Amino acid sequence: MKAGDELPPLEIAVTRTLIVAGALASRDYQDVHHDPELARRKGSPDIFMNILTTNGLVGRYLTDCFGPAAVLRKVAIRLGAPNYPGDVMVLRGRVEEVDGDTAVVRVTGDNGVGRHVTGTVTLTLPTGIGE
């Protein structure tokens, strides 16, 4: 693993179930994440994924790629185009730097509307990252 390496992309089917399950698992009862009519009244065409679910998916993407021994140290994400039901989001990652057992990975998630998320994740691998 070295700077510049690309992680294999992960496709996430943005189902209504995922949006609602993610909102409830994160104890986020904002109506825009489960009630289409109230979401529309707030200017959105449908319900959309909450930020905690996006955060969880980014965390999963990294540990899927680096394995269960990887330890997340920092996750910083910024949301753009919303994840609406029926869309597909593709998470991609690129290793920005490697320093000893620590790696910094730049993550993006694109859906049919645009770029849903950009993020930077710092993680450590006790078994080493360099090889």
Add this chain to the structure above:
Amino acid sequence: MDDDDHLHLRLKAYEGRPAAVSGAGRDPVNAPMIRHWCEAMGDANPAYTGPGAIAPPTMLQAWIMGGLSGHAARAQAYDELLALLDEAGCTAVVATDCEQEYARPLRPGDEVAFDTVIESVSRRKTTKLGVGYFVTTRTEIRAGGTLVGTHRFRILKYAPAAREPHPEAAEAATTATAATGNTPANGTATRNGTATAVTEARQPELRPRPVVNRDNAGFWAGVRDHRFLIQRCAVCDTLRFPWLPGCNACGSAEWDTVDAGGEGTVFSYVVMHHPPFPAFSPPYAVGLIELAEGVRVISDVVDVPYDKVRIGMPVALEFRVYDDELTLPVFRAREGAA
């Protein structure tokens, strides 16, 4: 441009004040909530199951969510801040940023405590969702008296923009790429204070008013009578537009007017995509029209698709009445236009 953003000053006073004091997680960190989270996320990481399980680090905020029973620890300052925004019409909320740092893993049985501070409040921003303010908070989360993580969270509190009639346009309108904190401040702000500006932003049909002053009042009086008046220097006969007190050529302050014949060509144009303004639906073309008399004016090229406007396109003047108080000169493609 932001001098009229009085609300921002009131909101800014809350920076550094608490948003939550001595909060406690509703439940201790526990295996069932971890399992529900992993099921939702499709996360099969074995580190989150079994006797030595840790909670997924990205679940940090879930442990301090108020849920349906609300936030017992929420501080008065934060309620006041949100109430000010609600009063200003910024009733909707969307999260835009989450930055977490994990000092050590949480494990089932950990009792979580937290304190949150209002870190910053942005100036008024125009986003695709509507006009609003970004509020950033920073939370420290502890377990057993030890810091386990920090959580910086940014929300946009906004006045929802009116929805476009077309599904595609509606989709574009809620594409929150604008909700990144990098959007320009509201350029259509009024002098009447923030609440008014926000209200105006919610009336998409209302076009911005021209600024009429002593120097250009004659021009707008002409427009009301459907005449496009060009100033002419009384000494050297040089035509000028827009209206100015003196002649650029000879400096004379004496002038009279001539009526534009109404023929012109597109001298140049730009196509506006972003930022959106309430009265306009991007993309749209803004034309710089050169009149046959030689002066140029910025105006609409009407009834021509934005991507069909071309330099050199022949156009003809007409007057369009937008509402009881607003008539504007616009230009229509003439015969022979591409």
